Amino acid sequence: MASKDRILRLKEETRCNILDASLKIVKEGGWDALSMRKIADEIEYTAPIIYEYYASKDAILMELTRKGFLLLAKQLEEARDRHRLPEKQLQAMWSAYWDFAFAERELYQVMYGVRVSCCEMAKIMPESEMPMDLIWDVIVELMLPHVGTEEEVCIKYYTFWSVIHGLISINMVNRGNTDETNQEVLKTAITGIIRSIKG
Amino acid sequence: MASKDRILRLKEETRCNILDASLKIVKEGGWDALSMRKIADEIEYTAPIIYEYYASKDAILMELTRKGFLLLAKQLEEARDRHRLPEKQLQAMWSAYWDFAFAERELYQVMYGVRVSCCEMAKIMPESEMPMDLIWDVIVELMLPHVGTEEEVCIKYYTFWSVIHGLISINMVNRGNTDETNQEVLKTAITGIIRSIKG
DNA sequence: TGTACTGTTTAACAGTGTTAAATAAATTTA
């Protein structure tokens, strides 16, 4: 009867190995490199065996996503418990959130649907800078008569873009908020930043 | 010799048809549904013909990305030209940016690497709400003694999250900013929002 | 008319997720 336990333990271990192997492959070659056969190679089995443990590739991604959220929650709690005042807590928590995103970059990607540049050279594409340039100019004008340094304008620009792009991403990937909430968030953020630019 | 022109015109048209067909397929079934054979079906050719016009599938995505940036830039310009004051211009431009993202949702996705929930049920996963709950609570506490409504807290939360998630996405998908710039943007935004919460 | 060239398709390769059938190993039963 103890052998039943041992077998169950072994099964649980393989289940875990599959996740570990997946993450390893992704860390080495990105999410596109992840395939059932490569996972099988890594755990020294053949592909169909994986289906004894997970119903599909999606189920594996799902489990990794779940683990990601759990880990993030844990780190947020730890950050919170390092402080007493709510404002300090919030600051520490968002800082922990930021650190998590880059320490566990692959998990964050699958958790929030951030795809790393589908066509690699999108960054070398001059057209991709046109929207930025247009808005950049208006920010510069808004700061007049003070002539902002490149760094200053850059910070303003990215603050704007982050709010908008973040809100858009969240609405696209997850269920969306109500339209009113979105507009409220946008209005609050944008007018806030504009005020901060004008001093 | 005019026939040469006609043939060139036809080629240009097919080049364009390929893009149109691609976008149509994506709008109907999402980016995963896009395949060379389906594009070929749509333009009533066989798959290898596409390689006479685009070097690879990636090249097609790239061209769509380019068109996206051009369209976005155009709409930003139009928004700007509807106003005179820089602050009004900025507001209109970001509003146009927002509208573009959802009017041309597929283009926005390929432009900025926003993948729509890889494993569809991530939203039904209770763990995915743990990080939000943790931060939610601290925001509520920060607002004390005023007891915020659900809507109020929600707006604060999403304002925070948008800034952070937006900045993270941008850094992951494109080339990153310098660390100092990131930290500056983060600090500015977070302290700003915290201040606005405390009134 | 025959030759070169261009447009287009068929066939194939290597890869993907996934499933069904075949086989090997272990366990239970007689």
Added chain:
DNA sequence: TAAATTTATTTAACACTGTTAAACAGTACA
């Protein structure tokens, strides 16, 4: 212990993916 049954694992296959090479058709030119 030997046979029967169950479990673990693999091989083979299907339908799909992007991509390429070879075959075929059609047009233009000599």
